[in-house]
Amino acid sequence: MLCGIAVAGLLAATGLATPAQATTDPADLALRWAPIHHQDVDRTGIHALGGVSDFITRYDFDGNLNGRDNWDHTGQDTSAAAYYSVVETRTHYYLIYFFFHPRDWVDHPFFEGEHENDGEGVLEIVEKDGSAYGTLKAAVTVAHSNFYSYVPVGSDWSGGGETVDGTLRTKLYAGFQHPVTAQQAQGHGLKAWPHYAIHGDGVVYYPSASASDTPDGPDDRDVRYRLIDIFAPGGLWDQRANPSLFGAMGAFAGDYSGDCGVGTWACETNAASPPWGWDDDNDVPARGDLATDPAGLAAAYFTVPETLSRTYLVNPYAKAADD
Numbered sequence: 001m002l003c004g005i006a007v008a009g010l011l012a013a014t015g016l017a018t019p020a021q022a023t024t025d026p027a028d029l030a031l032r033w034a035p036i037h038h039q040d041v042d043r044t045g046i047h048a049l050g051g052v053s054d055f056i057t058r059y060d061f062d063g064n065l066n067g068r069d070n071w072d073h074t075g076q077d078t079s080a081a082a083y084y085s086v087v088e089t090r091t092h093y094y095l096i097y098f099f100f101h102p103r104d105w106v107d108h109p110f111f112e113g114e115h116e117n118d119g120e121g122v123l124e125i126v127e128k129d130g131s132a133y134g135t136l137k138a139a140v141t142v143a144h145s146n147f148y149s150y151v152p153v154g155s156d157w158s159g160g161g162e163t164v165d166g167t168l169r170t171k172l173y174a175g176f177q178h179p180v181t182a183q184q185a186q187g188h189g190l191k192a193w194p195h196y197a198i199h200g201d202g203v204v205y206y207p208s209a210s211a212s213d214t215p216d217g218p219d220d221r222d223v224r225y226r227l228i229d230i231f232a233p234g235g236l237w238d239q240r241a242n243p244s245l246f247g248a249m250g251a252f253a254g255d256y257s258g259d260c261g262v263g264t265w266a267c268e269t270n271a272a273s274p275p276w277g278w279d280d281d282n283d284v285p286a287r288g289d290l291a292t293d294p295a296g297l298a299a300a301y302f303t304v305p306e307t308l309s310r311t312y313l314v315n316p317y318a319k320a321a322d323d
Contacts, residue, residue, distance in 0.1 A: 026086040027209065030227055032133045033095055033124050034084070034207030035181040036171050037225065038193050041201040041218045042185035045107025046263060047114065049075050051201055051218025053103045054185050056080055056225065059117075059236065059245070059252075061102065067245045067253035070102040071116040071260045079212040080205055080225035082121075083236055085275065087294055087317065089309040093126040093134060094294035096275050097181075098230065101188050104272065106264050114264055115271035116254030120144070120190045121278075122181055123290050125298055127306060138302055139168050139179060140290060143189030143196075147280040147290065149301055150192040152179070160303040161284060168192045173206060231316045236274060250277025250288060276317055292317040 041054040048054070052075040062073035083098040104118035120142045126134040138157045139150045150168035151157050158164060169192065170177040182196040183189065189196065198204075201218040211224035230236045239245050247253035247270030254260075254269050261267025273279070275291035285297045295310045312318065 024088075027227070027229065029086055029093060029126075029133060030084040030095055030097075030229075031207060031209050032176060033126060033136060033179065034082070034227055035097055035122065035179045036173055036207070037082070037099070037205040038180065038182035038196075038198050039203045039205065040183065040185040040196065040198045041203060042107060043201060043218055045105070047103060047105040047259065048107060052078060053105055054101065054188070054218075055203065055215055056082060056099045056101060056205065058228070059100050059119075065239060065242055065245045067117055067247070068255045068257060071254070072258040074102040077214075079214050080223055081212055081228055082205075082207075082225050083228050083230045085230040085291065085316070086314070087291075087312065088314040089295050089312055091128055091307050091309040092137075092295065092298070093128065094298075095124045095126065096230070096291055096294075097121050097124070098236075098275050099183065099188070099190065103260075104188060105186050107186065108264070112264065113266035113268050114260060115268040116257075116260055117252040117272035118188050119252065119272045119274055120183065120188055121275060122179075122190060123294055123297070124179060125294070133176075136168075136170075136179065137304075138298070139192065140297070140301065141181065141190045141192060142278050142290070143184075143191055144187065145280060146189075147278075147283060147301075148191050148195070151302075156305050158303045160299075160301055162301045164302075166192060166195055169194070178207070230275070237316065240274070240276070250274065288317075 041051040043051040055078040058081045061077040085096045087094040098121040101118040105114045106112045122141045125138045141148045148165040152168040169180045180193040182193040204221040205225040208224040212226035213224045251270045252272040276288045278290045279287035
């Protein structure tokens with residue numbers, strides 16, 4: 001068993017504050033529960049760039065806020081990052097993790113399209129139980145236009161309006177059990193691992209408060225991704241009305257420039273969404289509710305034995321309704 005000094009040293013080494021300091025700090029909470037993330041990589045096809053098209057990165061990786069040149073600039077900077085937000089009620093924390101790719105692409109010509117920019121992710125639901133970081137109860141992932149529900153081993157949550165699709169696995173990293181998620185190559189749908197998994201080449205990303213590694217190649221199993229607050233000043237949320245970055249509310253701007261759609265079925269425009277645009281149109285919650293009203297979505301998706309407050313103490317997304 002590690003003594004308190006050893007635990008504090010381990011936390012400090014990863015940028016995570018000790019529990020006594022982290023009870024309600026959003027950055028610490030986000031780092032504590034950030035996923036270990038498996039990214040399948042495909043090297044084949046003219047749009048793969050040898051696998052680089054499957055690396056996660058920042059939405060402004062090319063040094064500008066123009067969403068319509070990201071396809072063309074793919075590979076300019078592949079330093080790893082993911083975006084997070086924390087919404088809070090009296091009883092639970094709701095943590096969004098958002099992974100961005102400059103391309104959603106295909107390597108075959110029939111019946112499937114591609115598009116500039118790609119944004120998929122996961123909502124994690126953490127019960128406030130008096131401990132520093134709470135207890136993970138459930139997760140909902142975004143795979144294209146569908147949501148998938150998972151609960152970790154030991155959770156007392158179960159299916160409600162939607163069935164539970166599987167178990168949310170965890171893995172020990174930096175002194176804590178972290179959820180393990182995975183994304184497909186090419187289209188980048190996201191599910192709990194191993195419902196999606198690496199097949200051949202792939203990158204395994206580990207969360208960090210500050211490190212932003214560049215994969216050594218298409219098969220690198222130890223890469224750090226930097227967590228960036230969606231609500232940081234000048235960041236993703238503040239840019240939501242920027243017409244260069246967003247073609248519409250809740251949709252990244254994307255066009256036909258470069259070779260998007262060449263040799264494939266089609267290239268869609270303005271087809272990728274940030275968290276406030278995520279939607280499973282077969283389900284009751286409205287478009288964007290995974291981010292903007294996660295307590296409502298949790299109540300609709302799951303049977304919850306404990307009290308589930310629907311009143312938000314912290315919800316910066318609430319302004320979306322006013323825009």
